[in-house]
Amino acid sequence: MMLPPPKMAGRRRLLPCVCLGLFAVLCWVWVSFASFPDEQLHPNASSFDAVNRGAFQPQSALSDMEFASVASYRGPGNSDRRSNKELPILLWWSGGLFPHFPGDTERIDCATSSCLVTSNRKVQLYKRTASIIFYGTDFRAYEAPLPRLHHQTWALFHEESPMNNYILSHGPAIRLFNYTATFRRESDYPLTLQWLPSLEYLLEPVAVALEEKNRLRREGLAPVLYMQSHCDVPSDRDRYVQELMKYIQVDSYGKCLNNKQLPEHLEDTATATGEEPGFMNFVARYKFHLALENGLCPDYVTEKLWRPLHQGCVPVYRGSSVVSDWMPNGHSVIIIDDFPSPKSLADFLRRLDENDDEYVKYLKFKNHRSITNARLLEALESREWGVNDMSKPNYLNGFECYVCDQENARLASERAYRKSPKKNQPPRPKMASNSHMGCQLPSPGYGNVQDLPTDDGWLQIWPQDYWQSLDQAEGLESLIRHNESDPFLLWKHIQNIAVSRARGKH
Numbered sequence: 001m002m003l004p005p006p007k008m009a010g011r012r013r014l015l016p017c018v019c020l021g022l023f024a025v026l027c028w029v030w031v032s033f034a035s036f037p038d039e040q041l042h043p044n045a046s047s048f049d050a051v052n053r054g055a056f057q058p059q060s061a062l063s064d065m066e067f068a069s070v071a072s073y074r075g076p077g078n079s080d081r082r083s084n085k086e087l088p089i090l091l092w093w094s095g096g097l098f099p100h101f102p103g104d105t106e107r108i109d110c111a112t113s114s115c116l117v118t119s120n121r122k123v124q125l126y127k128r129t130a131s132i133i134f135y136g137t138d139f140r141a142y143e144a145p146l147p148r149l150h151h152q153t154w155a156l157f158h159e160e161s162p163m164n165n166y167i168l169s170h171g172p173a174i175r176l177f178n179y180t181a182t183f184r185r186e187s188d189y190p191l192t193l194q195w196l197p198s199l200e201y202l203l204e205p206v207a208v209a210l211e212e213k214n215r216l217r218r219e220g221l222a223p224v225l226y227m228q229s230h231c232d233v234p235s236d237r238d239r240y241v242q243e244l245m246k247y248i249q250v251d252s253y254g255k256c257l258n259n260k261q262l263p264e265h266l267e268d269t270a271t272a273t274g275e276e277p278g279f280m281n282f283v284a285r286y287k288f289h290l291a292l293e294n295g296l297c298p299d300y301v302t303e304k305l306w307r308p309l310h311q312g313c314v315p316v317y318r319g320s321s322v323v324s325d326w327m328p329n330g331h332s333v334i335i336i337d338d339f340p341s342p343k344s345l346a347d348f349l350r351r352l353d354e355n356d357d358e359y360v361k362y363l364k365f366k367n368h369r370s371i372t373n374a375r376l377l378e379a380l381e382s383r384e385w386g387v388n389d390m391s392k393p394n395y396l397n398g399f400e401c402y403v404c405d406q407e408n409a410r411l412a413s414e415r416a417y418r419k420s421p422k423k424n425q426p427p428r429p430k431m432a433s434n435s436h437m438g439c440q441l442p443s444p445g446y447g448n449v450q451d452l453p454t455d456d457g458w459l460q461i462w463p464q465d466y467w468q469s470l471d472q473a474e475g476l477e478s479l480i481r482h483n484e485s486d487p488f489l490l491w492k493h494i495q496n497i498a499v500s501r502a503r504g505k506h
C-alpha cells in the first residue's frame with residue numbers, strides 16, 4: 001500500500017475533529033474537478049466538444065448514436081441456447097453509459113456465451129445478477145451498491161484521465177474490482193491505444209514540408225507550439241512550459257500561458273474541429289508540438305501524442321513514463337523527462353531546429369518499413385474493438401462481452417464443483433491489482449513541492465485530492481468488510497479509520 005508522506009501525518013491527526021466539514025468541502029472540490037471536461041484546446045468552452053469529436057476520437061463512451069447498430073455480436077463459439085430468463089444478468093451501475101438503445105435491458109450474445117444486460121438498478125440484489133459494471137469517472141464510494149454480495153463480481157471501465165477519479169489509483173479501491181478495462185496494458189481488457197485509429201493514421205505523409213516549415217521560421221513563426229485551455233491539472237504542465245518559454249520561442253494559443261491569438265476563422269466552433277483541414281494545417285506548420293498529458297500515469301497516452309505524429313510534427317512529450325513502448329520506432333518522440341532541465345531541452349530543440357538532417361530523422365517512420373515497434377503493430381492488429389470503425393465492436397460492448405464470457409465460465413465451473421467437488425476445482429478468485437490503474441501522486445510540473453508557496457493553486461488542489469481519495473478507498477473497503485448496506489456510512493468509517501490511525505492501531 002502507498003503510504004502518505006510524513007507531511008500528511010498532521011492532517012490525518014486532525015481528521016477526527018474536522019472530518020465532516022473537511023470532507024464536505026473536499027468532496028465538493030473533488031466532484032467539481034472530476035466532472036471537468038478534459039482537454040480544451042480553445043478558450044471558448046463550446047469549441048471543446050467540436051475539437052474533441054474529431055475523427056481520431058475513440059468512439060466516445062458518451063455518445064448515443066453509435067451503439068444502435070452494434071448492439072451485440074455473436075462469436076462462432078457461442079452455442080448458448082438458454083432463454084433470456086435463464087441468463088446471468090450484468091448490471092450497468094452507471095446507467096447513463098448503458099451501451100444499448102432503446103430500453104434498459106437487452107440480451108447480448110458474445111464470443112462464447114450470452115447474458116442479459118440492464119441499467120435497471122432494481123436487479124441489484126438478485127441472485128441472477130452476476131456482475132455490476134461501473135464507469136470509473138462516475139464511480140463514487142458513497143454511492144456504491146451495498147451490501148456487496150458474495151456471488152457478485154465488480155467490473156470497472158475507465159478509459160479517461162486518471163485525474164477524473166483518483167480513488168481508482170489506490171490499492172484498497174482497485175482491488176474491489178474483479179475485471180477492468182483501463183488505459184493500462186496490465187488491465188484485463190486494455191484500452192491503451194484507444195486514441196490511435198490505425199497504422200495508416202500514423203503513416204500519413206508529412207502535412208507541411210520541412211522547406212515550408214523553415215520558410216515560416218524565417219518569417220518569425222516559433223519552432224514550438226503549445227495549445228492548451230485546460231490549465232489547472234494534476235500534471236501541472238503549465239509550470240514546466242512556462243520555464244521552457246524562458247529559453248526558447250513558443251507560440252502558445254488557448255487559455256493557458258496565452259501569447260498568441262488564433263486566427264478568427266479557427267476560433268469559430270464549426271471549423272475548429274480536430275481534423276478540420278484548416279485547423280490541422282495551422283498547427284502542422286510547427287516543427288515541435290508540446291504534448292503534455294493532464295495526468296501522469298503509465299500507459300495514459302492520448303491524441304496529444306498521436307496527432308503530431310500523424311501530422312509529421314515532432315511531439316515533445318510528458319505523460320506515460322513508458323511511452324517509448326508504443327512509439328513507431330526508437331527515434332520519433334522527444335521525451336521531456338530525458339532532459340535534466342527546461343534549459344537543456346530548449347538547447348536541444350534549438351539545435352534540431354537548425355539542423356535539417358537531424359530533424360528529419362524523427363520523421364523517418366513515415367516510411368512504412370520504419371515502423372519497427374512489434375508491440376505497437378501487434379496491439380493494433382489484435383485489438384477486437386475499433387476506433388470509428390463500425391465493422392468492429394465498440395469497446396464498451398466489447399468489455400461487457402468480456403465480462404459476460406468470464407462470468408459464464410465462472411458460473412459453469414462453480415456448478416461443476418458443486419456437483420462433484422472431488423472431481424473439480426472451485427474457480428480461482430480473480431481481482432484487480434494496483435497495476436490496473438495505480439497512477440502516481442501528482443507532483444509539480446517543475447521544481448520541488450517543498451518550494452511551492454502554501455497558497456499555490458495546484459498545491460491546494462491535487463495532492464489533497466489524491467490523499468482524500470485514499471481515505472475514501474479505505475472507507476469503502478471498510479464498509480464492504482463490515483457488510484454495511486448504507487453507503488452513506490462511508491464518512492463514519494473514514495472517521496473511525498482516522499481515529500484508530502491516530503491511536504496507532506491502524
Ligand SMILES: *[C@@H]1O[C@H](CO)[C@@H](O)[C@H](O)[C@H]1NC(C)=O
Nearest residue numbers: 044045046047267268269270
Ligand atoms: C462560443 O462560441 C459560440 C459559437 O461560436 C458562441 O455562440 C458563444 O457565445 C461562445 N462562447 C463564449 C463563452 O465565448
Ligand SMILES: *[C@@H]1O[C@H](CO)[C@@H](O)[C@H](O)[C@H]1NC(C)=O
Nearest residue numbers: 175176177178428429430431
Ligand atoms: C471479486 O473481488 C472481491 C474483492 O476483491 C473478492 O473478495 C472476490 O473473491 C472476487 N470474486 C471472484 C469471483 O473472483
Ligand SMILES: *[C@@H]1O[C@H](CO)[C@@H](O)[C@H](O)[C@H]1NC(C)=O
Nearest residue numbers: 146147148150482483484485
Ligand atoms: C450482509 O448483509 C445482508 C443484508 O444486509 C445479509 O442478508 C447477509 O446475510 C449479510 N452477510 C453476512 C456475511 O453477514
